[in-house]
Amino acid sequence: MKLNYFKVTPKIINFKTHKLSRIFKQSGTKSAWGLDINECFIRVVKIIQVSNELLIDNISIIEIPQLKTETNISQSTHIKEAVQTFFTRYCIHKDDKVVVSVPGQSVLSRFISIPPVEKKQVKGIVSYEARQQIPFDLKDIVWDYQQLTEKTTNLNSIEIGLFASKRATLEQLLVNISPLESKLYAIQAAPLAIYNLVCFDQQIIGLTVIINSETDNTDLIIIDGQHFWLRSIPASQVDADLVKEIQRSMEYYKSLLKEAAHFQTILLMGSKFKELDNVKCITDAFACEVKIFKALHNLKLSGDVDSAFFNENILHFAPAFGLALQGIGLGRIKINLLPQELIRIAEIAKKKPYALASLGCLALSFMFQYSGLYTGTIHLQNSEAHYQKVLQNIKELEGNYKHAEALAQTSKAELGLISSIDSSRFIWPEVLDKLLSLIPNNVSLGDIQSFWIDEDAVVLSGQTLPGEAQPKKATTPTKPDATKKLLLMGIKGESLEPGMRFIEEHVLKPIQNLTLFDQKVAAFKNVEIVPVRLARWRTKMARGTA
Structure with a gap:
């Protein structure tokens, strides 16, 4: 199958070293394996990102034994064994991504122009165009597309690249690499992987043609500033016939341009150009400068890689480098020919831990x-x-x-x-006890008389009972509605002291200040000293008798 002409507007044609730091800071730490597989070998490259550098952490070749022509055994058996050897020889970490190549002649390409519509509308238009442009039933192929130009005000169309491969071819490849299926990130066409490497790492000046010649085919990649063009030539020898096909392709490309153009550089890579005679064949046939791919500018070797082996075999590893770069996320072309059902399974497996969390x-x-x-x-x-x-x-x-x-x-x-029992019964004992405690030693008592009378019934004639003092109203613990009563007491006594002052100081005043039941107010209303004489007193009784 031939890859037709198309134009692209790459965002980055030549990566500058000073831009890498910004790219790495955005992408974070990553690692990826690139496996360039054909019937003769598996070329393996592992690229890791450490700090702000990209390191080639592994580079090796796994040979695949060649079958004799008379045998009927499928070569796939040896390819499976080689893949199993890779899987058991190297430690593939959980987060490592594996990108595998498919030969350029196994991929059909179509390039279309669509109106400058919104991004969400592109997929529907491309699906319609795929049914029109690809001459196979879409059920029998696996296809992918990439928007090659951005929507701008000065463009009347958007360029889309369609890439397709037969499902049977890809399924056979998947059978051969079945041990890697759980780690498989993408399947990419070998010439597109080479283009990714050149855009990222090589300095391309002017119109350049890249020739990658292997044992079964030769891939041409023409880079012209913001455009590139691809073609796969089914030639296994670098000879005059291959030179003629290359010259025809170059002339065809120049015929597509609106103005005259001249090729300035030819970059050679692939196993065929390890032989100096093949290099001389190209050098003699073309007037432009011929260079051999033998150095990397933005990729460095880790301490685990044999530099001698690397320098001797770098010519063969351009596709594997580009595959690993796509796994890291630095490939310009991100086409993935892995069947959609496997992509969905991988996405589900990737999201499964988050779903479980x-x-x-x-x-x-x-x-x-x-x-x-x-x-x-x-x-x-x-x-x-x-x-x-x-x-x-x-x-x-x-x-x-x-x-x-x-x-x-x-x-x-x-x-x-x-409650009807007279509460005043407690008064007399309290009064008697307190009076007796007040009487001095040189005063003797001869008689004590007491009477409970109603307050309103007392009528005095101005005379007091002989030998008795008129008492003050006593406070009694009676009920609120009880009749108020007075305790009328008369005390008769004698004093050995001849003066009345002694009686006044030691008898009269203490009795006047006497308190009962720990009250602060004096208990007796009136206390007087009466000399010994006859006194009359009357009380108005309840019946009016005297």
Whole structure:
């Protein structure tokens, strides 16, 4: 199959070293394997990103034994064994990406121009064009596309690249590399992988043609500033016939240009150009400068790579370098011919840990919510039990109160009888005790008389009872509605002291200041000293008798 002419507007044609630091900071640490597979060999390259550098961490060749022509055994058997050798020989980490090549002649390309529509509308238009442009049933092929030019105000169309390969060819490749299926990131056409490497690492000046010649075919990549063109030539020898095909391709490309152009450089790579005679054949046939791919500018060797082996075999590894760069995420062309069902499986596998983590978080959330609800429920149940207990206690207290109230009603008569007992009975003992404590030693008492009378019934004639003092109203612990009473007392005594002053100081004043029941107010209303003489007193009794 031939790869037709198309134009692209690469965002980056020549990577500058000073731009790499910014690229690495954006992309983070990554590692990828590029496997360039054909019927004779597997060329392996591993690129890792360390800090702000890209390092070639592994470069090797796994030979595939060639079958004799008389045998009927499929060469796929040896390819499977070589892939298994790679898988067991090298440690492929969980996050490593593996990108595998498919020969350029196995890929059909079509390039279309569509109106400058919004990005979300591109896929629908491309799907329609794929059915029109690709001469196979879409069920029998695997295809992918890439938008090659951006939508701008000065462009009337957007260029799209369509790439397709027969599903049977890819399925056979997948069978051969089945041990790598779980790690497989992409399948890429070998000439597109070479283009990715040249754009990233090589300095291209002017119109340049890249010739990659291997044992079964030769790939041409023409780079012209912002455009490039591809063609695969099924030639296994570098001879005059191949030279004629290359010259025809170069002339065809110049015929597509609107203005005259001259090729300035030819870059040679591939196993065929390890022989100096093949290099001389190209050099003699073309007038432009001929260079051999033998150095890398933006990729460095790690300490684990044999520099002698690298320098001797770098000519063969251009496709493998480009494949690994695509795995890192630095390839200009990101076409992936891996069947969509496998891409979906890989995406699901990639998202599975996050899905499991999300489910775990959701389960924890539910568990915490359930725990909170369970704790709240237990708290409510305990609160309900507590309040039920308090309510029961209140009911018991209410019952006790009602019982006590009923008992009080039943015993009301008895309580009334008890409360009716004259409370003034406590007054006289208190008064007598206090009076006796006040009398000095040289004063002797001869007689004490006392009378309880109603306050309103007392009528004095101005005379006092012989030998008695008129007392002050005494405070008694009576009921609020009880009749107010007075304790009328008369005290007769003698003093050995001849003067009245002694009696006044030691008898009269203490009695006047006497308090009862720890009260602060004097108990007697009136206290007087009466000399020994006859006194008259009357009291108005309840019946009016004197």
